[in-house]
Amino acid sequence: xxxxxxxxxxxxxxxxxxxxxxxxxxxxxxxxxxxxxxxxxxxxxxxxxxxxxxxxxxxxxxxxxxxxxxxxxxxxxxxxxxxxxxxxxxxxxxxxxxxxxxxxxxxxxxx
Amino acid sequence: xxxxxxxxxxxxxxxxxxxxxxxxxxxxxxxxxxxxxxxxxxxxxxxxxxxxxxxxxxxxxxxxxxxxxxxxxxxxxxxxxxxxxxxxxxxxxxxxxxxxxxxxxxxxxxxxxxx
Numbered sequence: 149x150x151x152x153x154x155x156x157x158x159x160x161x162x163x164x165x166x167x168x169x170x171x172x173x174x175x176x177x178x179x180x181x182x183x184x185x186x187x188x189x190x191x192x193x194x195x196x197x198x199x200x201x202x203x204x205x206x207x208x209x210x211x212x213x214x215x216x217x218x219x220x221x222x223x224x225x226x227x228x229x230x231x232x233x234x235x236x237x238x239x240x241x242x243x244x245x246x247x248x249x250x251x252x253x254x255x256x257x258x259x
Numbered sequence: 260x261x262x263x264x265x266x267x268x269x270x271x272x273x274x275x276x277x278x279x280x281x282x283x284x285x286x287x288x289x290x291x292x293x294x295x296x297x298x299x300x301x302x303x304x305x306x307x308x309x310x311x312x313x314x315x316x317x318x319x320x321x322x323x324x325x326x327x328x329x330x331x332x333x334x335x336x337x338x339x340x341x342x343x344x345x346x347x348x349x350x351x352x353x354x355x356x357x358x359x360x361x362x363x364x365x366x367x368x369x370x371x372x373x374x
Contacts, residue, residue, distance in 0.1 A: 247304065251301045
């Protein structure tokens with residue numbers, strides 16, 4: 149099967165940079181996605197990596213290394229509104245479009 | 260576009276009662292997913308459909324759960340009989356093409372409490 153592992157909690161300071169890691173186990177996948185979820189809300193798409201390397205979208209960047217089965221989400225210039233849970237997700241080749249999510253990382257930001 | 264629409268937003272029901280959750284995906288999206296979210300188990304994929312056909316229901320916890328998609332614009336998730344451990348947020352999501360990284364669009368969720 150496939151699985152994704154994330155730290156359960158991360159704390160950072162407003163204005164700083166934080167990295168949220170994701171390690172995965174799968175026999176093959178199309179790419180790694182990241183989603184943000186605020187308390188009481190629905191997950192919303194942030195970023196996607198089909199290939200190894202860094203993808204940048206404004207203050208958010210995401211990185212993938214297939215050889216290391218590892219990816220991360222990088223958030224820069226942290227704002228209080230970035231306090232949320234962040235999930236990595238993948239679509240497995242062997243499971244025909246089945247999309248599974250990691251356990252999520254709760255990011256808390258201090259002033 | 261109105262996005263993925265779910266109903267009801269909140270439901271409180273007694274153990275043993277039947278619960279039906281409804282979902283209208285975004286028009287033109289061929290894939291529909293039902294997820295359940297709890298603190299303990301995170302976001303679990305229950306079942307997903309492609310062009311109204313169930314593709315993988317291996318995440319459905321037990322026979323008490325069933326899902327249907329009678330047409331491209333409507334899906335239901337039914338729990339009968341409901342139990343307190345079914346209390347969770349149930350999300351419906353849709354996407355046109357998940358394999359190439361297309362965004363999955365989630366509804367606002369149905370918050371279910373079984374007492």
